[in-house]
Amino acid sequence: MSSVADPRLVRNTCIMAHVDDGKTSLADHLVASGGGGLLNPKLAGSARFMDHLPEEQRRAITMKSSSVALRHAHHTGVHRVHLIDSPGHADFCSEVSAAARLSDSALIVVDAAKGVRVQTHAALRQAFVERLCPCLVLNKLDRLITELRLTPEEAYARLRRIVDAVNSIYSELRSHSYFSSLLQDDRPGSDEEEDEDAFQPQKGNVVFACARDGWGFRIHSFAELYAEKHKEGGQLRRASQGAVGPVLR
Numbered sequence: 001m002s003s004v005a006d007p008r009l010v011r012n013t014c015i016m017a018h019v020d021d022g023k024t025s026l027a028d029h030l031v032a033s034g035g036g037g038l039l040n041p042k043l044a045g046s047a048r049f050m051d052h053l054p055e056e057q058r059r060a061i062t063m064k065s066s067s068v069a070l071r072h073a074h075h076t077g078v079h080r081v082h083l084i085d086s087p088g089h090a091d092f093c094s095e096v097s098a099a100a101r102l103s104d105s106a107l108i109v110v111d112a113a114k115g116v117r118v119q120t121h122a123a124l125r126q127a128f129v130e131r132l133c134p135c136l137v138l139n140k141l142d143r144l145i146t147e148l149r150l151t152p153e154e155a156y157a158r159l160r161r162i163v164d165a166v167n168s169i170y171s172e173l174r175s176h177s178y179f180s181s182l183l184q185d186d187r188p189g190s191d192e193e194e195d196e197d198a199f200q201p202q203k204g205n206v207v208f209a210c211a212r213d214g215w216g217f218r219i220h221s222f223a224e225l226y227a228e229k230h231k232e233g234g235q236l237r238r239a240s241q242g243a244v245g246p247v248l249r
């Protein structure tokens, strides 16, 4: 059955973040890889394909949510992904609400050099309220090296602080929703995952990326890549699951 006919193979995913954190640049690369020739990969990261209004291109800012259908080959089948890019500026928050309402999952982008800001908080809240399956994308990793000139330890500490901050916002949203449901005498069903951090690199829902230059990885894919290059497969895989995973929590 084709992905169009089978709803189990359709995903609606929105990209949400604070203004300028790199949503549209990230969308460019996803369109270039899954859009079936819609965008030349050489232009990805600079074309801002999803900013289709002349005003958006002129001001270099997203003002309206827009969507595109992509194909993604997965071991469970070929999926059709409806990707929705949303604006980051607070003036256009109704566009973000509409994008979240239509979606079943969300990419929450954070500029690694600037960290969590007010619209990141709003994006997390929106994803939580709409019960979206969230994935955190720590973008602009290049800035930690080229602009902030952080040492590897400093860069690690900064990324860890961001993941912790995002998790603490999410856990606050969870407890708030839990207590409100108790007040309404509508006890939520027990969910054992509720106690653990929502975003954990070792669970695969944290991506490290540079949307402008078109690279990104999760820690497992990075370990595989590095291991292949240095022929240290087992050792490195163990390190990624043992040392790097829990430390990055």
Ligand SMILES: Nc1nc2c(ncn2[C@@H]2O[C@H](COP(=O)(O)OP(=O)(O)OP(=O)(O)O)[C@@H](O)[C@H]2O)c(=O)[nH]1
Pocket (backbone or CB within 6 Å): 017, 018, 019, 020, 021, 022, 023, 024, 025, 026, 045, 048, 060, 061, 062, 063, 086, 087, 088, 089, 139, 140, 141, 142, 143, 209, 210, 211, 212, 213
């Ligand atoms: N250094 C660096 N710059 C980036 C990266 N990703 C995006 N940018 C730059 O950040 C600026 C904003 O990028 P956009 O993709 O338009 O950001 P956005 O989140 O879509 O912005 P709004 O939709 O207006 O909120 C642009 O100048 C991009 O070139 C990155 O990984 N590294």
Ligand SMILES: [Mg+2]
Pocket (backbone or CB within 6 Å): 023, 024, 025, 061, 062, 085, 086, 087, 088
């Ligand atoms: Mg944008």
